Amino acid sequence: MFDTEFPDMDQYQLDLRTRVYVMGPALLSRARLEGGEFRFSRDAEKIATSSLDLISIYLYLEGTESRCIEGVDQIAETGDIGFLDLTRTSSVSAASYVQNLILPRSLLEGSKRNLDHLHGLILRKGSVANTVLGAHLRALWLAAAEASLEDGPALIDATAGLVSGLLLSGPESEQDQHDLADAQLVRIRRYINRHLGDTTLGPDRLCDQLGLSRAALYRHMAPLGGVADYIRTQRLRKVYLTLCDPSYAHLSVMEVAAVWGFGDTSGFYRSFKRKYSLNPGDLRVYPEVMKSPEATAQRKAPFVTDWLGEVDADQDGKLDA
Incomplete structure (x- = not known):
């Protein structure tokens, strides 16, 4: 799923402990790292070979995490909740104690909003959305230990519904649509300009690497004369x-x-x-x-x-x- 690195392995005694629950279509886990640093990343090559269409939600229980999301540096602190789209690039230096929920994108796609803005989103501790979702994620962890195989899918459906209600509900305003379109166009142009020397660069490659449909790609690029012309x-x-x-x-x-x-x-x-x-x-x-x-x-x-x-x-x- 990720390329992993332990840069301090020779210098420190690393202790990494994880517990994972399979809950229907989702994975719920907690990981604690002591005595060093743990980095994980997904670059374009990893994305192309793994084909995982998933959304990952992180509840930072202890420590600080450094994130680089498509070239943008971020810091997530204890109590924050962060999101990653696994069809897009990221690099993370993991916090010392974190809870992670991995959901199939399809569980969230029934909302009226697209999911582009989730990648790199951080809900800061103290915000209303953080308070509600954080409490639910902590309760979900406690429930997972006692849940049966039949309980798992229902719990995950409820969680996906909460995420959609908090972050994806309601119609997009014209400004929302404009901002999202601008951000997506910048992302497409940045990828193109970084790979001009690649003879395979074209609509298929862009759709695969950026997680876009052909219709969405052509719509975003129309003001620039189209994909091939640009x-x-x-x-x-x-x-x-x-x-x-x-x-x-x-x-x-x-x-x-x-x-x-x-x-x-x-x-x-x-x-x-x-x-x-x-x-x-x-x-x-x-x-x-x-x-x-x-x-x-x-x-x-x-x-x-x-x-x-x-x-x-x-x-x-x-x-x-």
Whole structure:
């Protein structure tokens, strides 16, 4: 489920104790760690290979936990309640004593709200939602020790209903929808821009890694011209800037293009010419004049290199004559 690490294992005497209850479709556990640090994480590779569509809820009973949720650092303290979506990336340095409930996403999807905002959510100690849910999670732990196999699913259904009622109930306001859409778009763009060199980057990869349906992905990317157009535009921009950089002069044009995910030579040259109205090799001749890909893409008149090419052609004709 997670990649785990004990960075202090050689220096300290680690003592990790866990108890786990299987409650119908869910897992309920408590873990206590003494004498060191325990880290666990889910990166993109782990997510792709495990295919777990689960929501994890943490009640921090003792200690402080450091979390990095898709590049955002967080601190969870004793009494807080935290959420992780296991289809999305995270890295955690575990608290010394924590209770964890892992629920299938399907138990929460009957609510009117989407679940995107749960990933990285922390309900702080003292808040109304924390007080209610925290009391329920503590009671659930006590009940689990006495519950029969038949009791487990009913207890978990009640817990999922409480989570939905506290955090997912009610229609989204227009502002809620706007904020969630903006956050999701930032997340999609960030992933794309970090993986431009990967030739498998596309709708299937994005849906798998980001936990989105195709319809949701296309809806979020529509303002940017669509998924394929955005990826192609960002790759072309990276090629443009790299070709203008003297430190990459030892690479051929197609070697640079390949670095940024282009494999088809003719397709790349056509896309580059259509976008910037010049050939990629021209950037190696006049890099100082064309440092800005945006400015070059917007120009209407033929560039100086086009004019020089026409002059050269005329001169060649005269010499031949």
